[in-house]
Amino acid sequence: MNLPQGFTDSATDALPLHVVSRASLAAWRATQTPTIVAWLDAQGFDATAGTVLTLPAADGGLAGAVVAIGDPLDPYCYAHAPFALPPGSTWKLAVAPEPAALAALQLGWGLGCYRFSRYKPWPRVPAQLAIAGDHAEVFDQLAACVRVRDLVNTPTEHMGPDQLEQVACELAERFGATIAVVSGEDLITRNFPAIHAVGRASHRAPRLIELQWGNPAHPHVAIVGKGVCFDTGGLDLKPADGMRNMKKDMGGAAHAIALAELVMARALPLRITLLVPAVENAVGPNAFRPGEVIATRAGLSVEIDNTDAEGRVVLCDALTYAGEQRPELILDFATLTGAARIALGPDLPALYSNDDALAHDWLAAGTQQRDPLWRMPLWRPYWRYLTSTIADIANSGPSKMAGSVTAALYLERFVPAAQKWAHIDVYSWNDADRPGRPAGGEAQGLRAAYAMLKARCG
Numbered sequence: 001m002n003l004p005q006g007f008t009d010s011a012t013d014a015l016p017l018h019v020v021s022r023a024s025l026a027a028w029r030a031t032q033t034p035t036i037v038a039w040l041d042a043q044g045f046d047a048t049a050g051t052v053l054t055l056p057a058a059d060g061g062l063a064g065a066v067v068a069i070g071d072p073l074d075p076y077c078y079a080h081a082p083f084a085l086p087p088g089s090t091w092k093l094a095v096a097p098e099p100a101a102l103a104a105l106q107l108g109w110g111l112g113c114y115r116f117s118r119y120k121p122w123p124r125v126p127a128q129l130a131i132a133g134d135h136a137e138v139f140d141q142l143a144a145c146v147r148v149r150d151l152v153n154t155p156t157e158h159m160g161p162d163q164l165e166q167v168a169c170e171l172a173e174r175f176g177a178t179i180a181v182v183s184g185e186d187l188i189t190r191n192f193p194a195i196h197a198v199g200r201a202s203h204r205a206p207r208l209i210e211l212q213w214g215n216p217a218h219p220h221v222a223i224v225g226k227g228v229c230f231d232t233g234g235l236d237l238k239p240a241d242g243m244r245n246m247k248k249d250m251g252g253a254a255h256a257i258a259l260a261e262l263v264m265a266r267a268l269p270l271r272i273t274l275l276v277p278a279v280e281n282a283v284g285p286n287a288f289r290p291g292e293v294i295a296t297r298a299g300l301s302v303e304i305d306n307t308d309a310e311g312r313v314v315l316c317d318a319l320t321y322a323g324e325q326r327p328e329l330i331l332d333f334a335t336l337t338g339a340a341r342i343a344l345g346p347d348l349p350a351l352y353s354n355d356d357a358l359a360h361d362w363l364a365a366g367t368q369q370r371d372p373l374w375r376m377p378l379w380r381p382y383w384r385y386l387t388s389t390i391a392d393i394a395n396s397g398p399s400k401m402a403g404s405v406t407a408a409l410y411l412e413r414f415v416p417a418a419q420k421w422a423h424i425d426v427y428s429w430n431d432a433d434r435p436g437r438p439a440g441g442e443a444q445g446l447r448a449a450y451a452m453l454k455a456r457c458g
Contacts, residue, residue: 004142006082006113011130014092016064022047049077050435052084072101074370079112079436082126092130103138106131110142111436116153140265144258145443151254152428152441156230156247160204161278164227164253168209175213175264183207193295194317198310199279201287206279208318213264214271219457221270222322225256226311226334227278234281234307235289248441251428252334253278255446262450269457275322277314293391297321298414303391311336312407313395316414323416330421331449339403340425349445350376352408353422361456362422366448373445382406
């Protein structure tokens with residue numbers, strides 16, 4: 001197989017790489033030569049997590065390097081190493097850690113190597129890690145994370161509804177899945193009116209992308225992702241700073257696509273339905289307006305209080321359609337509200353679920369995978385914030401209270417009462433560079449979702 005950037009299967013000329021923590025530093029120092037110990041002291045190396053020190057050879061070259069980490073099961077503890085070590089140098093682990101830590105190291109190394117280079121090359125290459133053995137699952141997870149990052153980082157010019165459809169078609173061909181797309185005016189005739197309403201003002205047709213894969217005898221999971229490829233806010237136009245990064249408003253779709261790809265790549269014993277309502281929320285003569293009442297697939301009428309609360313409007317038709325198929329689980333991903341970021345910040349996705357066991361499993365997987373989420377309440381008294389006097393429900397309201405909760409409550413209204421469902425309000429973005437987390441698109445809660453599904457299907 002082709003290895004990801006930053007990895008090699010040849011250990012020829014590879015230098016030893018030592019991985020230490022503050023807790024293990026003393027024991028590791030005791031195994032080193034007096035010259036190396038003197039060098040460690042001269043450099044003041046105390047194994048602070050996130051640091052790297054190269055070790056000198058007698059001839060003036062390199063004898064190896066030491067990487068300092070914190071939690072050995074956190075992939076991001078290793079992510080600083082590829083660009084902290086000399087460009088293009090090759091390394092092999094001096095001591096192989098236990099399997100879970102090795103998997104975290106390999107994943108973190110790969111995440112640390114990532115740079116989005118579609119439009120400009122990066123000026124230097126990362127160091128390489130020599131690997132051996134079975135690493136397919138780690139690399140499939142890495143590929144899923146990279147898929148999210150690449151999709152989110154690509155500007156809408158090159159990542160609109162038609163490009164999302166093409167990605168799904170390529171996955172269907174690769175894994176032997178079936179693909180179906182309802183687009184344009186067919187959304188009206190096929191009873192997806194809410195998706196059509198949000199996307200009708202764009203020059204690129206709105207659509208619902210559906211991918212089906214797996215053995216019908218296996219448990220059925222529907223994976224839904226908000227695919228708003230650009231969000232101007234509609235006629236309730238966003239200010240410039242709020243609109244600047246709205247190419248990322250299809251981050252939910254990116255997560256859903258990547259999770260489906262990961263399930264198929266690992267051949268989990270599941271049957272999956274991937275649903276992506278893909279639109280642009282554009283401004284135009286036929287844009288949907290504040291105060292309009294639109295129809296939905298569920299038969300509920302929705303008064304549009306704010307055209308910038310469009311993600312829940314496209315998702316409601318997709319969730320209704322998912323529920324009609326009676327899957328065991330519905331999981332949806334969406335860059336849905338700024339309120340979730342106010343509450344939890346950029347790193348913690350907000351998790352909502354109508355099933356305690358499902359929420360517990362996803363949270364537990366997040367803890368295990370060091371891919372954290374935080375459960376938020378479906379506090380139903382807040383339904384009062386979505387009251388409409390002329391329709392069954394409003395898509396928003398005048399109050400700024402509990403914005404993430406009310407958005408989740410809106411979505412829940414379109415999920416059948418007995419259907420197990422979980423929703424993740426995800427940022428999909430890094431605001432600034434950190435090791436392994438370059439500024440731009442980011443996968444959050446994805447590895448946890450995969451681990452949860454893997455555990456549930458045994």
